[in-house]
Amino acid sequence: MKEYLHNTIPNLKPFDHELHYEALFINKAWVLVNGISEKKSTYIFKTDNILEISRKDYTIETSWTINIQNIFSIETEDGLITVKVYFKDDDVLVLNHQNKQEFALFINTTNYTEDLNSVEDVQNFLKEKYKQKLTSLIYDHEFYYIENSKEFGPFTVEELSEKVSNDKISAYCFVRDVNEYDYSNRLRIYDLIKEL
Known part of the structure; x- marks a missing residue:
């Protein structure tokens, strides 16, 4: 399963509680890219193991936990799933399903002013983000x-x-x-x- 994910999205960094939990993970607005053209979902992992999932007309609260090996259990509408968490960078999060060759890709929109509602919006976000990153990398x-x-x-x-x-x-x-x-x-x- 791990090879499938890393072949699809290279250079992922595994979740590190000390580095990622406070700075990048908790209380951030993570927009789910999978299926964004049908419905937009925003996930906010809160302290006290509360997961808030917002859609156009409603918000639900569910739960999540993390164990010592950094395996997450998330209660969803489809039941309990276990995932490993990876970061592509500060704004791209991947949840890799532990029992299937599936993953969910999220974008952190907490500090982003535009709305992400479509595949085109996601493409524009990533294009601008990496263009700025490339420019600063080249410049320095x-x-x-x-x-x-x-x-x-x-x-x-x-x-x-x-x-x-x-x-x-x-x-x-x-x-x-x-x-x-x-x-x-x-x-x-x-x-x-x-x-x-």
């Missing part, structure tokens, strides 16, 4: 570039952009991240500047 990172078979760097994107605007290097020189060993990603300075 350093890269080597290769020109005439020689490697130079590392430089920030800002420094590379300045070199391009001063015609010291071509915007089409290949770059590699400081943590990469070759230029196989075929990334160019132009691609980095475009993302800023």
